[in-house]
Amino acid sequence: MDRRDFIKTCGTVAVVSMLNRDFFSQALAQQKDGMFQAYKKALLVKQDGSPLKEEDIKPHVNYIFFYPHTATPCYLLNLGESIPPAEIKLKDGKSYKWGGGVGSKKSIVAYSAICAHQWSYPTPQYSFINYYPPDTPSETTKKAGIIQCCAHLALYDPKAGGSVIDGPAEFPLASIVLQEEGGNFYAVGVLGKDQFQQFFDNYRTELRQQYGSTAKARELVDKCIVMEVDKYVQAVVRC
């Protein structure tokens, strides 16, 4: 580890270790491979601005929020059962540790909603990438309990750190690291291979139209409004 990596790691660990001591060693280990990136600690809130509580997160409802940037969408899911930590393996042979669910039942997870394949993401008009609850399998792939992108049928497992189940994606969905503190939920960083650079590169025009400028779209958030995805998106495209 060179001097720059060391300083970066210390910064990351300092932020995260204030929140959870168990996270200390995990973050340190992952930072070596650059798989964890700490961002501003952001409180998850409801649309009325009050902190989001565990009871507000209904099982198998697809919620959306934006983190770590104003324009980068994420999905929040209560999978209704305890989700244990997992080791996420990448195709290039690397791996990283994913911490599993949070909350009293360890059932709450969050992922970047930017498809790791060709960067489809939920816009106010359409969402091609969506969560399919256990009782609502995909018509095309017949699989349920998955996150699926309908453009090219990339399938991800929300119970296993967003790992690729099937389809063309080369990487898992990046996971959003959540911390629970005093009954409130905070997003603190991103674990895995995020697609933010490609996202900002590819959607300059759209982001300018929606946010006024790409700089505004890139701003880091310290508060995340959580809402049901079909309240944000006009047409949730399932397949």
Place this chain on the structure above:
Amino acid sequence: MSKQWSGVNRRELIGGAVAFGLTAPLMVYARTQKRQKAQVVIVGGGYGGVTTAKYLKKENPNLDVVLIEERPFFMSCPMSNHFLTGLMELTPLCFSYNVLEVKHGIRVLNDKVLGVELDKKVVRTSSGYIAYDYLVLSPGIDYDVEDKPFYKESLVYNPPAFKPGSEHIYLKRLIEDFEGGDIVITVPPPPYRCPPAPYERAALIASMIKKNNLKAHIYFIDANERPIINSEGFLSAYYDLYKDIATYITSAQVRDIDVHKRVVKTSHGDFKYDLANIIPPMKASGLLEDAGLLRKGQKWVEVNPLTFESSVKNVFVIGDACQSYLPKSGYAAHSEGKMVAKIINARIKGKEVKEEYLQMICYAMVSDKEAIMTETAFRYDTVSKRFVPTHREDNQRKESTAKRYEEWARGLWRDLFG
């Protein structure tokens, strides 16, 4: 057309020329003693060529990659039926190759390839020779019209619009100028570029006629017994939506075309037309024949299905020009490009590629708002030593599928030029 040697400086050209022992005016970009890196040359800047170039550099940024493409800009054939029938402008279909150079360090040579000399490991262009260590040929199709002069003559009057560029623009103009009468669309026997494309085009032209209340009738003349993909979905659309304005004629062979009298003569009778879209049979680009990769009588280049390598080591043929288990489509070429990039990078590093997964997704519009789709995933079975397909079709026409279609294409373009 200007010829641009992107990223190749004068010293390299001259050094290469000396290294090759060639004299002016030929310019040569060859491997000199100074340059230690392997050089990959890619012929053809379509879906296959661009994908290979980008993924080679993505995995190995230090690799020397040269992409040779005659056309100054990329135009997508996928979604071009949208353009022809007014559902989309031309602009979103076009991209500059400069992006590849600026963002990824790919040397883009805007030039015509005159030949490939496999024994010398050089590509001959109108500007000179380029040496390669690995060669990827993705030159696409030619129309197979040599033994049928009527098809050749028809190309001038009735652009097939199966090669990106001016054919599309001219056909679009013919469609826009059409005020009514008879339309003839023909489909050749397979294999040809993009299996659903003629069926989609017929449906979209029919949809446009209905929308514009034109007094017109389409004779859709198919050399095949039925649509060769998404049969149920296309037939349902033809018989439900367009039965009053279109006649679908199957297993019909085109025998002659009189472009002056505007008649297509087929095994099922003669059809006069006011507008025709004659899609001729197709074969691999003539460049491959000249290179010696096509034997006499062969239309497509045989490749190793696992690697897309031709009979010549480290020479790969991908995209519509090769004969493989995959359909001829932009999406297939994209997948093949990714695979070949992986194989070349692995070979350079002395490694082997193990896991392979290839997937084909095709969408097709059946009206101006609704689409159908098909997906085939291929996995390599190490026991049977072949790719095993899993095929799924969604033949129910839906607006949501049309939206997915657009996102499918935009995703590909993001991947190629984003």
